[in-house]
Amino acid sequence: MNINEIRSQFPVLDQQVYGKPLVYLDNAATTQKPLCVIDRERDYYLHENCNIHRGVHYLSQQATEAYEHARQTVARFVNAPEAHEIVFTRGTTESLNLLATSLGRMIVESETGKGGPHCVPLTVLVTAMEHHSNLVPWQQLVQQQGGKLLVAPMDDDGVLDLQAYEERLKQGPQIVAMAHVSNTLGTVNPIKEMIRLAHQYGALTVVDGAQSMAHLPIDVQDLDCDFFVFSGHKMYAPMGIGGLYGKTKWLEQMPPYQFGGEMVDTVSFERTTFNKLPFKFEAGTPNVGAALGLETAIGFIEGLDRSAVAAHEALLVNATLERLAAIEGMRFIGQAPERSGLVSFVIDGIHPYDLGTIIDKMGVAVRTGHHCAEPVMTRFGIPGTVRASFAVYNTLEEIDVFVKAVSRAAMMLR
Ligand code: 7TS
Numbered sequence: 001m002n003i004n005e006i007r008s009q010f011p012v013l014d015q016q017v018y019g020k021p022l023v024y025l026d027n028a029a030t031t032q033k034p035l036c037v038i039d040r041e042r043d044y045y046l047h048e049n050c051n052i053h054r055g056v057h058y059l060s061q062q063a064t065e066a067y068e069h070a071r072q073t074v075a076r077f078v079n080a081p082e083a084h085e086i087v088f089t090r091g092t093t094e095s096l097n098l099l100a101t102s103l104g105r106m107i108v109e110s111e112t113g114k115g116g117p118h119c120v121p122l123t124v125l126v127t128a129m130e131h132h133s134n135l136v137p138w139q140q141l142v143q144q145q146g147g148k149l150l151v152a153p154m155d156d157d158g159v160l161d162l163q164a165y166e167e168r169l170k171q172g173p174q175i176v177a178m179a180h181v182s183n184t185l186g187t188v189n190p191i192k193e194m195i196r197l198a199h200q201y202g203a204l205t206v207v208d209g210a211q212s213m214a215h216l217p218i219d220v221q222d223l224d225c226d227f228f229v230f231s232g233h234k235m236y237a238p239m240g241i242g243g244l245y246g247k248t249k250w251l252e253q254m255p256p257y258q259f260g261g262e263m264v265d266t267v268s269f270e271r272t273t274f275n276k277l278p279f280k281f282e283a284g285t286p287n288v289g290a291a292l293g294l295e296t297a298i299g300f301i302e303g304l305d306r307s308a309v310a311a312h313e314a315l316l317v318n319a320t321l322e323r324l325a326a327i328e329g330m331r332f333i334g335q336a337p338e339r340s341g342l343v344s345f346v347i348d349g350i351h352p353y354d355l356g357t358i359i360d361k362m363g364v365a366v367r368t369g370h371h372c373a374e375p376v377m378t379r380f381g382i383p384g385t386v387r388a389s390f391a392v393y394n395t396l397e398e399i400d401v402f403v404k405a406v407s408r409a410a411m412m413l414r
Helices: 004-009 035-048 058-077 092-112 136-145 162-169 191-200 248-253 288-300 306-324 352-361 374-379 396-413
Strands: 086-089 123-127 146-154 175-179 203-209 227-231 241-247 262-267 272-274 330-332 344-345 367-369 385-389
Touching: 035 058, 035 288, 058 086, 058 288, 086 092, 092 136, 092 175, 092 203, 092 227, 092 241, 123 136, 123 162, 136 146, 146 162, 162 191, 175 191, 191 203, 241 248, 262 374, 306 330, 306 344, 306 396, 352 367, 352 385, 352 396
Parallel strands: 123 146, 123 175, 175 203, 203 227
Antiparallel strands: 086 241, 227 241, 262 272, 330 344, 344 385, 367 385
16 A cells, blocks of 8 residues: 555645644544545536436436435445435434434334324433444433433443343343444444344344444445444545435334425425435435545545555554553553554543643644543543544554654653
8 A cells, every 4th residue: 555645645634733744643533535535526516516306407417316326336335235225414423313313203103003192111222432422312312202221331441341231132222322433442343243132132223333434344234233324524525424324124114304305205284295215314405515525435445455454554553552652651541452543542640631732733633532422431530531543544654753742742741
């Protein structure tokens, strides 16, 4: 893999901040975008912009075709059997809110009989390492409903306790929502086994793939998950686009999430019937340009040697762990043997925010804080971590700059 050639496709990396070369290690928050993605979106607005699915005229038809082609590309990328099983959303958060609302209603209605007077309390199982996006929507759903949120714990290394997970499954959750990769710990969860177990106990499974899509091959049929959600902007695509995969049999039964144009079939003042999949879940004008950018980003990822990328990212993680370990008071948060793409840590006696602020002045961009996973911080008894997260364009030289910056900052703050 020629990293310099790859870096040349990301002009944003080639700049100085505070007079220092930028070292961008905040890729779990959002990756940078290659020129091909930027150009694709620009081209759309230069030549193709039009609202879709509604027009008989040339531009509208072209844009509709391109948008639906992007859907097919996403379906192929995650090995979904049907393109209509991919619903475009703004990203992971919107996908999860859609599911909490719509899937929650589907289960309640199917268990009580439509319009029945009694609500069946919903039970949802999540893991202890969820991002707030895969926790709060489920928590709010069960709370509104008098139901229960169950949490599968993890050990001190940030590894999920599979036995405790199975114990929770015995309490009969209807839905299990799990991070594929933790955004704070880097843990890769054994989701295939978790999905198998969940199904054995009759639960539906939702996989939060926000941190995995760019790093790991995804095959929703092999995983047999019921739903898989993701954000484009964490996989070299524009912001404002993402999606969800769902098995047809569930998407067919689920009620719409938002109402308006596009998602309807016929409308009168008395009654509305809804459009077929996936349009039933895509109310209003979608972000067409970003969807085309997402398709191009998938092409960018597929154009790389994915096993070489994984090896490169593992090299960056291992080098970071090894070099940071020499710093006095270093404590890594998340030491799972199966990990991906990031390193989180605290240094005794130093607030992560202070450290992040100082190394920012040295040109190094990392994230500090709770990373929208406050319960993880509570679990480890810390206010937050410093997190360095990697993408294909990061180099060992950048790791060196980062480790030296951390080391200097730690000396200054002691
Ligand atoms: N789930 C996980 C595992 C995430 O890492 C994130 C974003 C989300 C859900 C939400 O994704 P969104 O695209 O809808 O915002 N994670 C982070 C992060 O780690 N730093 O900034 C955003």
